[in-house]
Every structure is written in structure tokens, then in C-alpha cells.
Amino acid sequence: xxxxxxxxxxxxxxxxxxxxxxxxxxxxxxxxxxxxxxxxxxxxxxxxxxxxxxxxxxxxxxxxxxxxxxxxxxxxxxxxxxxxxxxxxxxxxxxxxxxxxxxxxxxxxxxxxxxxxxxxxxxxxxxxxxxxxxxxxxxxxxxxxxxxxxxxxxxxxxxxxxxxxxxxxxxxxxxxxxxxxxxxxxxxxxxxxxxxxxxxxxxxxxxxxxxxxxxxxxxxxxxxxxxxxxxxxxxxxxxxxxxxxxxxxxxxxxxxxxxxxxxxxxxxxxxxxxxxxxxxxxxxxxxxxxxxxxxxxxxxxxxxxxxxxxxxxx
Ligand code: MTE
Numbered sequence: 001x002x003x004x005x006x007x008x009x010x011x012x013x014x015x016x017x018x019x020x021x022x023x024x025x026x027x028x029x030x031x032x033x034x035x036x037x038x039x040x041x042x043x044x045x046x047x048x049x050x051x052x053x054x055x056x057x058x059x060x061x062x063x064x065x066x067x068x069x070x071x072x073x074x075x076x077x078x079x080x081x082x083x084x085x086x087x088x089x090x091x092x093x094x095x096x097x098x099x100x101x102x103x104x105x106x107x108x109x110x111x112x113x114x115x116x117x118x119x120x121x122x123x124x125x126x127x128x129x130x131x132x133x134x135x136x137x138x139x140x141x142x143x144x145x146x147x148x149x150x151x152x153x154x155x156x157x158x159x160x161x162x163x164x165x166x167x168x169x170x171x172x173x174x175x176x177x178x179x180x181x182x183x184x185x186x187x188x189x190x191x192x193x194x195x196x197x198x199x200x201x202x203x204x205x206x207x208x209x210x211x212x213x214x215x216x217x218x219x220x221x222x223x224x225x226x227x228x229x230x231x232x233x234x235x236x237x238x239x240x241x242x243x244x245x246x247x248x249x250x251x252x253x254x255x256x257x258x259x260x261x262x263x264x265x266x267x268x269x270x271x272x273x274x275x276x277x278x279x280x281x282x283x284x285x286x287x288x289x290x291x292x293x294x295x296x297x298x299x300x301x302x303x304x305x306x307x308x309x310x311x312x313x314x
Pocket of ligand 1: 071072076129130186214229231233
């Protein structure tokens with residue numbers, strides 16, 4: 001199912017962050033929350049959202065909203081690319097809470113609004129590279145994960161950050177399946193320095209609106225130099241830990257999916273060469289384009305891996 005984007009949504013229609021937060025609080029108090037708000041929102045429940053421009057944005061042309069919201073991986077809703085758009089609309093994302101715990105001085109459970117409120121939002125237009133060898137360019141709206149982590153005050157023993165997605169089989173048909181595609185909850189992890197890198201963000205929106213459910217509403221991780229599966233969706237828990245945490249695809253098949261999963265054209269996946277990629281929406285004539293080391297973000301991230309064998313640590 002494709003979702004139509006209102007052609008007339010312009011910057012002028014985008015309301016400031018405070019108004020968005022008020023709107024969410026308003027929705028919280030309303031029956032069911034199943035309300036389509038705003039000025040020709042692209043997706044049911046979407047609210048307009050805006051963010052400051054960022055030095056980290058690419059000048060690559062953003063992929064169409066229809067492709068970004070119609071061609072997804074979100075196995076909690078099924079394994080076909082169209083399943084998230086077809087089934088994620090039922091997910092209740094308000095109210096939503098996030099727990100931050102583990103090796104921090106200030107563990108807490110926040111209502112989403114309170115978790116987001118202290119942070120100024122930025123628009124980050126990032127390349128998004130899936131291990132299946134396709135790519136997109138997505139104008140995310142979010143804030144740096146580092147800022148949220150600093151607020152919790154990590155203790156000196158914290159070496160990694162672990163993330164967890166919601167478990168709610170009543171609204172996530174893939175979790176209710178007799179033969180589930182993955183073990184739930186979906187879990188992911190980063191080394192602490194990767195989590196603190198300025199490129200790593202928590203996204204709460206894209207294309208000037210709150211995040212569509214199929215893209216991981218209400219809050220998901222975006223790590224643009226890693227394969228897309230590191231970008232865990234619909235996060236309910238962030239834990240600071242001292243050991244490398246388990247990750248969903250590594251648990252599923254450790255030979256195919258490593259912990260690091262940095263985009264690397266020289267390290268092939270057993271089923272997909274990673275040397276090149278298909279840019280979704282570029283048209284049949286566009287052909288494939290070469291994949292860049294660290295997805296083109298080497299300048300910002302390569303130094304974190306100095307001296308590491310990136311073939312062994314794939
Ligand atoms: N997060 C959860 N909870 N469940 C998933 O199945 N799929 C991952 C990642 N995050 C996934 C997830 C994969 S394989 C990719 S490529 C990206 O989400 C896709 O993000 P997109 O649908 O916004 O493009």
C-alpha cells in the first residue's frame with residue numbers, strides 16, 4: 001500500500017517543536033489517539049514537525065516519501081516489504097514510554113514527550129544502506145543519541161549501549177506468528193563511542209512529520225554508516241552495559257551478521273555482494289552505484305576503528 005504525500009505541504013505548514021509536543025500531549029488525552037491531525041499529513045496520525053538544518057546532511061536527492069514509507073523492513077509486522085505499511089497503522093504509539101537503565105547515575109522511565117522535550121530537533125538527510133544491497137536517502141528529524149545518554153550520566157563501567165523494541169503481539173502480527181521470523185524483542189547494540197558519535201541520532205520524524213509507524217514510530221535509532229538493521233525501531237528501552245550486547249540478526253545467523261555491521265564494500269554478505277547498491281526510486285536506467293566505505297561517512301567515523309581488522313569484525 002502506498003501512502004500519498006500531500007503535494008502542498010511546505011515549510012510554512014510545519015509547526016515548531018513545542019507545538020508538536022503540545023499536540024502529542026493533546027492526543028494523549030484524546031480517545032484512542034486514532035486521529036488524523038494536521039494539514040494533509042502523509043500518514044494517519046502524523047503531526048507536522050520541523051528541525052534545524054545540519055552540517056551532517058548529504059546533498060544527495062532524498063528518496064520519495066512513497067518509497068520511504070512503502071518499502072520497509074519491520075518484521076514485527078511481517079516479512080514482505082509492503083507488510084509494515086499495511087499493518088503498522090494499528091500500532092498505538094501514544095502513550096509511549098522509554099526506560100533508560102543499567103550503568104547510569106540517573107536511570108528513569110520517561111513519557112516520550114519528556115524524553116524528547118529537552119532536545120532541539122535537527123533535520124539530518126542521511127544515506128540509508130540496507131544489507132540487502134538497496135539504499136535510500138532519508139530526511140530524518142531527530143536529535144543526537146549522545147545528548148540523551150549524557151542526561152542519564154553513564155558510569156565509568158559503561159562500554160556498550162543496548163536497545164530494545166516494543167513487544168506487543170496484539171498489535172504486531174509478526175510477533176503473534178506461529179513461526180516467528182526473529183526472536184522478540186528485536187534488540188540491537190552499539191559500542192559506547194559509536195553511540196556518542198555525533199552522526200548517531202534518535203529519529204522522531206521524517207519529511208517534516210512525525211515518524212510513520214512503518215518507519216519505527218514513535219522513536220528509532222539511525223546509524224548512517226552501518227547497515228540498516230542496526231537502526232532499531234519503536235524503542236522502549238536503552239541500557240548502558242559493560243559487555244557487548246546480543247543483537248537480533250547476529251542471534252539469528254552469526255556467520256552472516258556481525259555486531260559491527262559497518263557498511264563495507266570489501267566485505268560481502270554470503271548472499272549479497274556489498275560492492276554496489278540499487279538506489280530505490282532512481283529508476284531502472286540508473287543502474288547500480290558503487291557502495292562507499294562506511295556508507296560515505298568515513299571522515300566522521302573511520303578513526304573509531306583504527307587498528308581493527310574490519311573483515312574479522314564485520
Ligand atoms: N527494527 C525492528 N524493531 N524490527 C525490524 O524488523 N528491521 C531493520 C531496521 N530496524 C527492523 C528494525 C532493517 S533490516 C532495516 S533495513 C531498517 O530497519 C529498515 O528501516 P526502514 O523501513 O525505515 O527503511
